[in-house]
Amino acid sequence: QTHDPGHSLVGFGRRALGGKTVSTVTLKDVTKVFRDGTLAVDSINLDVNDGEFMVLLGPSGCGKSTVLRMIAGLEEPTTGAVMLDGEVANDLPPRDRRIAMVFQDFALYPHMTVGDNIAFPLRLAGVEPEPRGERVSDVASALGIGDVLARKPGQLSGGQRQRVAMGRAIVRRPGLFLMDEPLSNLDSGLRAELRAEISGLTRELGVTTVYVTHDQAEALTMADRVAIMRRGVLQDVGTPTQVYGRPATLYVAAFLGSPR
Numbered sequence: 001q002t003h004d005p006g007h008s009l010v011g012f013g014r015r016a017l018g019g020k021t022v023s024t025v026t027l028k029d030v031t032k033v034f035r036d037g038t039l040a041v042d043s044i045n046l047d048v049n050d051g052e053f054m055v056l057l058g059p060s061g062c063g064k065s066t067v068l069r070m071i072a073g074l075e076e077p078t079t080g081a082v083m084l085d086g087e088v089a090n091d092l093p094p095r096d097r098r099i100a101m102v103f104q105d106f107a108l109y110p111h112m113t114v115g116d117n118i119a120f121p122l123r124l125a126g127v128e129p130e131p132r133g134e135r136v137s138d139v140a141s142a143l144g145i146g147d148v149l150a151r152k153p154g155q156l157s158g159g160q161r162q163r164v165a166m167g168r169a170i171v172r173r174p175g176l177f178l179m180d181e182p183l184s185n186l187d188s189g190l191r192a193e194l195r196a197e198i199s200g201l202t203r204e205l206g207v208t209t210v211y212v213t214h215d216q217a218e219a220l221t222m223a224d225r226v227a228i229m230r231r232g233v234l235q236d237v238g239t240p241t242q243v244y245g246r247p248a249t250l251y252v253a254a255f256l257g258s259p260r
């Protein structure tokens with residue numbers, strides 16, 4: 001099952017958001033020191049443009065998830081500013097950020113059907129049953145899971161579970177889509193298929209995306225721009241061609257396996 005091109009999700013994009021057309025993220029000198037003294041993120045400056053697919057790439061432990069969690073409002077920066085649409089958002093609670101997040105373990109509700117999982121954010125937001133059902137089936141068809149709405153997550157394949165998680169994330173038309181290693185628990189064939197599906201879907205939606213991975217190939221194939229981190233420090237930012245062809249540091253060159 002693949003993305004059904006005949007069933008366009010464009011109606012779910014920013015054109016349908018009612019006036020809200022911009023979603024940008026700016027990190028200004030953002031630093032995170034955890035209580036135990038761990039310096040996880042060290043003075044990061046980064047701009048994510050409207051509609052851009054930005055990949056945060058780096059080895060395990062370099063601070064990628066911490067950056068993402070600060071954008072989502074799940075962690076507060078120790079110093080510096082996280083700005084959303086040009087305004088400082090350090091204290092803005094997660095639920096007020098119009099952000100959707102997809103994690104590695106999908107975090108689906110096992111006792112609910114696929115349809116109810118996808119509908120859940122709409123129900124929380126008080127959307128009436130009728131537009132809710134229609135929206136859920138539109139999103140599900142676009143993701144190729146229209147025929148499994150009545151099943152429970154335990155009755156799905158890994159790829160289908162990932163699509164349900166994505167459906168649940170986009171159903172409320174977020175302005176910003178955050179994904180933390182969403183494919184790392186899947187086998188390599190499925191990973192390749194879902195890479196293409198995720199980049200196609202986010203581009204069709206026009207939704208600004210920050211995507212975290214430690215996988216170089218994933219980053220270089222999916223990104224509009226790649227931000228490469230090492231030990232909490234941003235090493236390089238640029239298009240895949242730029243960072244691969246003209247790496248800013250020896251570390252970046254070695255990490256990406258750039259030709260010398």
Ligand code: ADP
Nearest residue numbers: 034036038040059060061062063064065066067
């Ligand atoms: P990544 O996602 O790139 O693997 P993380 O952002 O999860 O990296 O972690 C960055 C660093 O911060 C690591 O050294 C990690 O052990 C540490 N860290 C993450 N969360 C906490 C926490 N709540 N308390 C203390 N240290 C943490």
Ligand code: MG
Nearest residue numbers: 064065066180
């Ligand atoms: Mg992580």
